[in-house]
Amino acid sequence: MKSLKFILFNTLTFIVLLLIASRFIQVPKKQTDVSSKIYETQISLTQNYQKCGHIVTDNKSQRVSYSSEDELLRRFEDYTITSSNSEKIVLTKNIKGYCPSHFIAVLNNNKITVTSLFDAKTVAVIKTFGLSLSEHEKKLLSEGLTIDSEEALSSFIEDFTS
Numbered sequence: 440m441k442s443l444k445f446i447l448f449n450t451l452t453f454i455v456l457l458l459i460a461s462r463f464i465q466v467p468k469k470q471t472d473v474s475s476k477i478y479e480t481q482i483s484l485t486q487n488y489q490k491c492g493h494i495v496t497d498n499k500s501q502r503v504s505y506s507s508e509d510e511l512l513r514r515f516e517d518y519t520i521t522s523s524n525s526e527k528i529v530l531t532k533n534i535k536g537y538c539p540s541h542f543i544a545v546l547n548n549n550k551i552t553v554t555s556l557f558d559a560k561t562v563a564v565i566k567t568f569g570l571s572l573s574e575h576e577k578k579l580l581s582e583g584l585t586i587d588s589e590e591a592l593s594s595f596i597e598d599f600t601s
């Protein structure tokens with residue numbers, strides 16, 4: 440008789456504990472918010488330089504997650520979507536000036552100063568003492584000679600320094 444009472448007590452205790460525990464177990468709620476859908480895609484950033492007409496694409500494309508095109512455009516300020524498919528989105532920014540491949544060489548006070556047309560930084564200063572510049576070269580360089588690639592810049596500097 441005593442053991443039956445004991446079993447009954449234990450069973451009741453167990454049920455009470457189970458009821459208490461169930462209050463702390465959370466059943467995951469079903470996701471019903473449609474606007475929280477996340478897309479994932481490869482994006483490629485390009486810059487359209489309007490002065491020279493060159494379109495420069497960033498070397499590495501990146502993978503991004505986004506919830507809407509608006510959200511993506513907020514993240515890449517000044518860019519617009521110029522092409523988009525299931526695999527890739529191309530974002531383009533219009534830039535008024537020249538791309539980084541353009542330079543101008545100007546002869547002044549016995550030195551040639553080469554300046555980047557992209558960021559106006561001086562990339563080289565070549566002293567002309569001892570150089571035999573032709574009248575034609577002098578004229579061209581005094582007016583400002585444009586150099587339109589990194590390779591052309593290297594050979595220009597080489598021509599006047601070696």
Ligand SMILES: [Zn+2]
Nearest residue numbers: 491493538540
């Ligand atoms: Zn350019």
